[in-house]
Amino acid sequence: MKTDNEKYNESVQSNTFFLENLKSKLPDFFSKDGKFDLDKFKSQLQEHNIDELKDGYQLNFIGKDYARRQAGEMPNTVIVPDEIQNNGEGKNSKNLFFTGDNLEVLRHLQTNYAGKVDVIYIDPPYNTGNDDFVYPDRFEYSDEKLKEMFGMGDEQVERLKSIQGKSSHSAWMTFMYPRLSLAKNILSNNGVIFISIDDNEQANLKMIMDNIFGESQFLFQAAWRRTDNQPNNGQVARVKEYILVYAKDGFEMGRLPLSESALKEYRYEDSYAGKFRRGILLDKTRGRYYYPVTTKSGNILNGPWMVPEDKLWEMDRNNQIYWTSGGDEQPYKKIYLKNSKGAIPNDFWGIEFGTNQRASSEIEELLKERFFSFPKPTSLIKRIINLGGNRDSLILDFFAGSSTTADAVMQLNAEDGGRRKFIMIQLPEKTYTVNSDGKELSTKGGKVAYDAGFKAIDEISRERIRRAAAKIQEDNNLPEDFDGSFKHYRVVEPTKQTLEEVEDFDINNTDLFNDMVSSFSSDALNVAGNASGEQTIRTTWLAKDGYSFDADVKKVNFAGYEASLVEGSRLYLINDGWTSKNTEDLLNKLGTHQLTVQTIVLFGYSFNIAELRELEIGLKQLDVNINLLKRY
Incomplete structure (x- = not known):
């Protein structure tokens, strides 16, 4: 007999995931048997004088309907707890690490983590054409079933099947679409997602995200300088990548830690409230209030002032005015360091955010080898987490790679006493193959890892967390309940x-x-x-x-x-x-x-x-x- 999930998946259509989400938001437009009442919906639009969109562009690619269907399917796998890890070093941990296909893991998390993740950061395959991506998912249905499900003809079925094992734009988009759809569902109402990408798929990723999240939920796209030095090859030196940022409706952007130069501005000392910097009150360009103010030495200044007269004298009574003498003698507002919310971000992130080279050095320091070609630095991810969350946020990375995100979460918790938690998901991509006589041989990009004893990428990911936690605990005076571990689960097929x-x-x-x-x-x-x-x-x-x-x-x-x-x-x-x-x-x-x-x-x-x-x-x-x- 068929399993419950198999029976459900047989009935899934390309719009199933969309309709389920729509039903949760607009139940009035669904009948008792779960059918969407399009006529009722159109009638309501007309009553409120809302014109349907007649013109515009649409997102289309080979595999789109298949990708949308994948988002609506139930998992075909089971979750196997690592009882050794979970009853050992990870017994009291609230962090989670999943080994398995991230599409299947995200399907499993749709119920128990729906609306609970505050920050998502992912660094997906970039599809550069250098063997960093080929479409991995198999088409488990017959040609006739594909025709039946999607209303395809023979030629369309062949086009769909043509992306399997390929690195085309359509293959990459078919791969990403269901994963991003499921990710949106587990993002909290005030949550945010950051996605690293380069020129090869940036435009396509933007279209996918506009389609899934909506154009209005796009916050900004940061350009990040990923290299310390400019490479001297090619016609143009490529030194940057992008980070696309989308959010749910209730998201409020955080701030970045103040730079060293900004901190130096707080060079004045107040015996009552600590360090402060001066804020302009007399401004010939922006000021609009005119009244006389007598300085400490007897000079009279008439403005224009940034605040009304009663406000200025109220600030003076509350010890919020810094009076200077000599030079540009005038009153300034005291802006205290303790009240600073941090720096407002811009959309260009320079090398102060860290670079690929520095990230490689971080991994080498912890694991004694450079296992990854273009890892992300913890300094970059820490800033992303600061912008997207707070000290109690739940952070998800479903392309965990070297587990930089987990390392960054633990570092931030050590720095500010936060209770952030992470969920990492990593495919157990093997670092070796087995030839015809049964001998193991390292893969093209996996030799360093295989020689170091790691037979799959997820093993490196978990070891990075362990060693990073040990270093953080060694370098800091931390409370006993500091969470430097994780519970581990494997998502596998029967x-x-x-x-x-x-x-x-x-x-x-x-x-x-x-x-x-x-x-x-x-x-x-x-x-x-x-x-x-x-x-x-x-x-x-x-x-x-x-x-x-x-x-x-x-x-x-x-x-x-x-x-x-x-x-x-x-x-x-x-x-x-x-x-x-x-x-x-x-x-x-x-x-x-x-x-x-x-x-x-x-x-x-x-x-x-x-x-x-x-x-x-x-x-x-x-x-x-x-x-x-x-x-x-």
Whole structure:
């Protein structure tokens, strides 16, 4: 039989994700069966004298409909907790690291992290034509299915399939579109996303973001000088990249830390309020108030003043005026350093924001090698986080790479005592291949990493976090609860054998497979971490049901059968072996109010039809309404 997600994905259209989001915002225009009432919508537009857009340009590329459909699909993977990491060094951490395809991870996070991420920074593949990007996603549908889903002809199907394994603009846009659509959904209402890009795809990225976020949500595009020195090759020295910035409606731009030159301006000392700088009050260009002011030496100044007379004397009474004598003798406003919100950003970010070379040196200092060609410096990401968030922000990077973002988050927390948290997502891109005789050979760009013992990029990412945290703790006097670690999860596909067993499963068969649950253990899935199948299924369900990964989970025993009670309201029955005596004990605990739950979720492959019916009948006889969900 098909899994629940497979059944759902079969019905997904290219507009499914869009309509689901529209329904959450405009439920009045949807019928009971979930259909959008276009006529009602047009009628409302006409009533309010709103003309429909008749002219303009549209975003079109090969694969657009397929990309939009991908955004609406459910995940085809499971979340495997790394029990060694999560019960070891990461036990008390609130930070998360996911190893896996970021499209699948973002699908998993759509419920439990919807509207919760404050700042997103990503440094996606740039598609320079130098083997840094090829379209990685496979088209899992037959030609006939593609024709049916998208109304395509033979030629259109061939054009769509032509982007697979390619690095064309259409391939890159098809790759990015669903990921950015899903990212928007988990961004908070006052959240912001920063995206690094270069000339090759900057224009296309701008069009994608305008399409997904809306042109009105574009804040600015910063030009960042990425090199310390100007290269002496090519017709034009390319020294900059771009950072596109889009936000949700409630976003307020933060400030940057004051530069050294700006800090030097605060050179005056006030015994009551600390350092301050002088603010102009007498200004012949901007001033518009005229009245006499007698200075300390008896000179009379008539203006024009920046503030009214009563305001100036009120400031003087409150010790907010700095009176000078000699030279440009006049009163100045005291502007205190402690009240400074920081510097207003501009759209050109020079080498003071850090460069690729400095980023490479940072990685080399921590990991003793330069594993990445063009990493981003922590100084750049720290400034981005300062602009986009506050001391309690949740920061996401779903192209984690060398984990610069995680390093920057920890550095900022060490500097200002913040409680920022990070979520990193990185594909386990291998640094080696296996030839025909079974020998491992490093990939073209992975030799340095492979020789250093790293068989995949995500291993480097996590090791960077560990070493960066150790250095930060060594260099700073930090509180004991400083979060310098992470919980780790792997997002992987079930094995071929498990998928075949799932496909052959018959709910009406009284005989069950031998322990389907164990097929989802880390050992069975061929990944590290020592997770049981039950832990994998439960973790996957926590995300699906909107719970955090550190949700309160208690074990409850029903006549020898162990179940999981989540946050005191949802009961998970995952393992096989359920019998009539377990049903009896469960019903007894519910009926006598020893246990109170709103929903019971069971793993359908662990229950045969007789056990299910007995449980369903028993629950209906209780005097409380309990929702029973069967998942496959």
